Amino acid sequence: MNQEKQSEQYLLEVKNLSKSFLGVMALNKVSLQVRKGEVHAVIGENGAGKSTMMNIIMGDLKRDEGEIILRGKAVDFRSPADAIDAGISMIHQEISLVPTLSVAENIWLGREKGFMKGPFIGEGVRKARTKELLDRMGIAGISPSQAVSELTVAQMQLVELARAVSTDAEIIIMDEPTSSLSDKEIDILFRVMRDLRDHGVSIIFITHKIEELLTISDRVSVYRDGCYIGTNACADTDKEQLITMIIGRTLTEQYPQISPPGEKTVLEVRNLTGEAYRDVSFTVREGEIVGFSGLVGAGRSEIMRGIFGIDKTFGGEVLLDGKPIHVKQPRDAVELGMAMVTEDRRDMGIIRSASVKENMSVSMLKTFTGPLGIVDVQKERQTVSAMMQEISVKAANMDMLITSLSGGNQQKAILGRWLMLEPRLLILDEPTRGIDVGAKAEIYRLIGQLAAQGMAIILVSSEMPEILGMSHRIYVVRDGRIVFTCDREEATQDLLGLHALG
Ligand SMILES: Nc1ncnc2c1ncn2[C@@H]1O[C@H](COP(=O)(O)OP(=O)(O)OP(=O)(O)O)[C@@H](O)[C@H]1O
Numbered sequence: 001m002n003q004e005k006q007s008e009q010y011l012l013e014v015k016n017l018s019k020s021f022l023g024v025m026a027l028n029k030v031s032l033q034v035r036k037g038e039v040h041a042v043i044g045e046n047g048a049g050k051s052t053m054m055n056i057i058m059g060d061l062k063r064d065e066g067e068i069i070l071r072g073k074a075v076d077f078r079s080p081a082d083a084i085d086a087g088i089s090m091i092h093q094e095i096s097l098v099p100t101l102s103v104a105e106n107i108w109l110g111r112e113k114g115f116m117k118g119p120f121i122g123e124g125v126r127k128a129r130t131k132e133l134l135d136r137m138g139i140a141g142i143s144p145s146q147a148v149s150e151l152t153v154a155q156m157q158l159v160e161l162a163r164a165v166s167t168d169a170e171i172i173i174m175d176e177p178t179s180s181l182s183d184k185e186i187d188i189l190f191r192v193m194r195d196l197r198d199h200g201v202s203i204i205f206i207t208h209k210i211e212e213l214l215t216i217s218d219r220v221s222v223y224r225d226g227c228y229i230g231t232n233a234c235a236d237t238d239k240e241q242l243i244t245m246i247i248g249r250t251l252t253e254q255y256p257q258i259s260p261p262g263e264k265t266v267l268e269v270r271n272l273t274g275e276a277y278r279d280v281s282f283t284v285r286e287g288e289i290v291g292f293s294g295l296v297g298a299g300r301s302e303i304m305r306g307i308f309g310i311d312k313t314f315g316g317e318v319l320l321d322g323k324p325i326h327v328k329q330p331r332d333a334v335e336l337g338m339a340m341v342t343e344d345r346r347d348m349g350i351i352r353s354a355s356v357k358e359n360m361s362v363s364m365l366k367t368f369t370g371p372l373g374i375v376d377v378q379k380e381r382q383t384v385s386a387m388m389q390e391i392s393v394k395a396a397n398m399d400m401l402i403t404s405l406s407g408g409n410q411q412k413a414i415l416g417r418w419l420m421l422e423p424r425l426l427i428l429d430e431p432t433r434g435i436d437v438g439a440k441a442e443i444y445r446l447i448g449q450l451a452a453q454g455m456a457i458i459l460v461s462s463e464m465p466e467i468l469g470m471s472h473r474i475y476v477v478r479d480g481r482i483v484f485t486c487d488r489e490e491a492t493q494d495l496l497g498l499h500a501l502g
């Protein structure tokens with residue numbers, strides 16, 4: 001390294017930052033160096049400490065030790081408002097908009113000063129400023145006066161981005177902004193990111209998607225188990241090298257060997273019709289993993305929600321083991337031996353006030369409860385603990401609140417809840433979204449194992465490699481209809497993409 005580099009002044013520098021939660025070391029003397037006008041990716045396993053570091057920078061959490069240096073000066077923000085004043089904005093992993101307020105109100109919340117007309121807020125000015133902001137960012141289809149509750153999750157994420165941009169921040173932190181965006185919206189996001197960078201804004205970009213990271217970022221810093229591992233220039237690194245840094249070993253194969261399916265049909269769907277889909281027919285056999293490919297918004301999740309009784313269906317038939325079933329609500333589906341992991345992070349069924357153990361065992365309580373209504377606590381703990389190990393849910397112990405787990409670990413816990421049920425039919429909607437590469441491989445292995453034991457599995461995923469690597473058979477959905485189907489052997493990324501786009 002030359003002399004000049006060593007004395008480089010970074011726009012933002014984190015030095016020796018440490019943080020423990022009740023004796024658990026979330027961050028252990030980590031560092032981060034962000035240059036002016038760069039996209040700096042931050043990656044690491046679920047629970048590595050990424051969100052914690054960002055929350056400390058923003059003044060949302062107190063650090064135990066270490067320094068944060070902004071433009072060469074040590075800073076210690078007491079609240080996110082202080083950080084915003086100093087030019088740092090953050091888009092959180094979980095959406096933090098107020099659903100009942102409008103887009104414009106959300107964007108300028110707490111910063112209405114610029115719009116005051118005497119004691120009142122100048123609604124017209126606020127709307128105009130919002131419109132201008134959205135136009136400048138190239139975001140179409142969102143109106144300033146629309147209530148946030150009417151938006152899709154992807155649109156909400158774009159509003160969060162607009163809010164961060166509206167603060168004229170010099171540093172924008174994005175905590176997994178792309179996890180629920182479609183390719184089209186990711187394009188918008190990346191365009192905005194490049195544009196901001198070209199105007200000298202620095203972006204800290206947290207993600208689990210390595211290919212995506214390599215296309216947009218200038219440099220990448222890797223963290224593991226609360227420790228800083230290293231920083232690479234994206235031009236001088238590749239996927240393999242990053243995976244090794246992230247999980248601390250090489251990942252020989254991401255997808256497991258999949259055993260051939262059985263003969264017996266478990267699920268048969270005939271001409272199912274709902275609000276967002278029409279005439280959908282397909283089958284799933286015993287031990288078969290059936291992939292549902294397509295673009296975000298094609299109607300795949302809606303079809304599954306219809307089958308599972310979350311949404312109403314208008315017509316068609318569903319047969320389980322050859323018998324017609326009438327599922328009116330998810331509880332009916334569970335009674336019949338079905339389980340579903342939904343895609344939406346927020347309504348995926350987390351019981352926020354309960355522990356990891358309670359969240360995982362809730363659907364199994366009957367199994368653990370004896371004839372006198374007494375729960376076999378030991379059996380419950382053993383089963384939960386085994387599942388936590390199997391899919392590596394990282395938690396200090398199973399009695400801690402689920403909300404104190406990292407985002408990805410909360411998701412794994414909920415996935416574990418349904419896997420523990422050992423259902424006859426398992427529907428997985430984007431099961432690995434927000435999950436790190438190492439844990440993904442473990443989840444794939446488990447899915448393969450469950451299929452080998454005879455479970456019928458539906459895998460809805462927008463990640464084509466995942467569909468290709470895991471499915472026996474694939475259906476492509478476009479505009480609420482099945483437009484193509486093929487076997488694993490015939491499937492290629494191009495073929496599926498072609499049919500998904502039409
Ligand atoms: N409020 C809290 N109480 C107790 N432990 C916490 C709390 N917040 C975070 N932790 C722990 O700190 C560690 C780091 O969590 P963090 O959320 O920073 O991980 P992350 O890298 O963002 O992971 P992910 O990719 O899953 O979002 C985890 O082990 C987590 O359980």
Ligand SMILES: [Mg+2]
Pocket residue numbers: 050051052093175406407408
């Ligand atoms: Mg996180």
